[in-house]
Amino acid sequence: MNQKQSATSSLDFSGYEKTHALRSIFQVAVNLELPLAVWRSPHQKEINLMLSFNKVKEVERPDLETSDKGFIFSPFDPKSGATLFIKSDFHVSFDFDEIIQHEDLTSREGALQAEFLKNVKQQLSTPQEKVNYHVKDQARTEADLDYKDLVQLGVKAIKNNEFQKVVPARSKTISLNADFDLITKYLQLCDAYANAFVSIVSMPETGTWLGATPELLLEVNHSQFKTVALAGTQKRDIDKPISDTAWTQKEIEEQALVSRYIINCFKKIRLREYNEKGPKTIIAGNLLHLKTEFEVNMKETNFPELGTVMLELLHPTSAIAGMPKEASLNFIHQHEGFDRSFYSGYLGPVQIEQKTSIFVNLRCMQLLENDAILYAGAGVTEDSVAQKEFEETEMKFNTLLNILNSAS
Template structure:
């Protein structure tokens, strides 16, 4: 079913808030998203979530839905799959004049949007976090980066991506639907998303990075690395990359090619690296395309998903050694940050994104996450500044306070 409403942005807030309240009251899982450059918001509610581990199946075998997979699956953080039995969409462009309200909204038709927003905020305020997470101090992060550089210089690693958290108070006037719509407007090229289940808690984010996409016979993935602030009227023209950033991006690209080699796939198209804008930041990006029909590899999406995650862009190289370093040195649980999320088999397309530029909401708090790719040429202070920039991509819209 498609619900379109175009009179005011406030009406969109009311529709989104209504569905969140419906999910909360029914103890159901909900996922809301807007794909990059898309003109509609999509929403699904699953009142019968039995998805622990279900997302580990072959992608082609899954019914239409939304997948949320943690950085590392555990007894505390399981993969979840929100099925699309109850689907709605909201047009953002205003191309239609259709104010029909479905049964999903009828019970909230006479409820003020502010009342719905308050109910959502109160629910978030009382929700308990499953992650033992606090703000990462600058001193602790710099120490981790220094250890990472030493490990790379000793030959144990090529690259590693330590992360940090920044915990702030949930504002008293926090409005989830309003923040979501603001992110849609601010970041047209990002995957804007918000999802909730009893297993995951609330997450909201604007990811710039596609992990895999399959549509018809086409497979796509990307290598995204290197970060700097977008400056001037034409930031793409003004971009100047250091050797450290170029090498960091090359390592991510090499990781993808190595995954292709593992499955003896030689027929692929590589485009880039080129500079791309994502949420006020510039990155280096390479794109990889495969014709699954020509290569006789119809299950490539599932195979590459298993090989790619966690990519060198969020973990490091070699993967096993980088993971071991992170487990030893990071003082917090990443949970669903740097995992992967996205719609599966919706309109005959699957697109999974790395869960970056995201925040977790619980217990009157907001947890912001950010990581930095460390190579031999990294400067610890600059890596800290990069993580601050990344936290601010989402944090500025959540009314952050130090």
């Protein structure tokens, strides 16, 4: 514990199992209508929970370099809704059996903070129950066009030279089991998808989103900048070595378009010094993808604001919209027929120990009272076959469905 923390501003977790502590903090935050985020980074064991004692902040243009510590959550279409920011007023991490409280709360004493701390102490002494979460019901619109027809429309537009690639999406509403418990399912996702950024974002303004995304949008770690091109999808065969994976010309070209998009963003800002690694085949749960990494030393290139500049240029990327961006976005807005909301937006922790990690919100779902809305898309090029793209979205749904349908 931080020695500066007083007995009234810190919590003593000794003797409590970490899952119980996670549930207790989560439940009290929801009861007090506080916004919070839970995340586990790829290849890590540590689970983080962060919340604010204030309402989420609407951010018109995120400035990653000058930002407070917190968690960012942005919709697919920046024009359709605000980018939201949870300022870090309380942050705990759960690593193996150790529970660490990071924030010194003595400078932020207030009635709500005091109530939160008191309630968490009470909740820690209460037997475990499944947690509640923020729910925001929304008008659900069903797409007018069958997904396979939408893909064929995209192929036709590509052949008419309207754009090179488009990424139409679809949604699926499922009923949650009566015994659905968010924290149990979250921990199962963490166990199942070691390579993913696994998150819960729960706030009164947006309801609750659960996801396990394989795709980094950008990372700023001290003076190092990183982004990736991730595209091309096939089902993983666990009996087959990853080195034996074969990719079709369609998938290779789809991934090359995403890489070209990133390089074009670099060209727009006249950045020539970057390292490119890949493409290589990577595992993402039950799927395989092609991935290329791009890295920049911001100190050597004298570009300290590169994270903020590239966030604005990259989102929405060609991996979730298409290429060229404007033409493919127009097609999506005109024909997709439903609101993506925060699906294929971005999310992640900002300025935590001088590191910012922002991910594309894929393999995700919005939780309602008794239902969940799942989202998935597929990259369509000139060589796309509608049935295969439909099957790809079904495989992507299964990332979450496999966990939802498993025994608790």
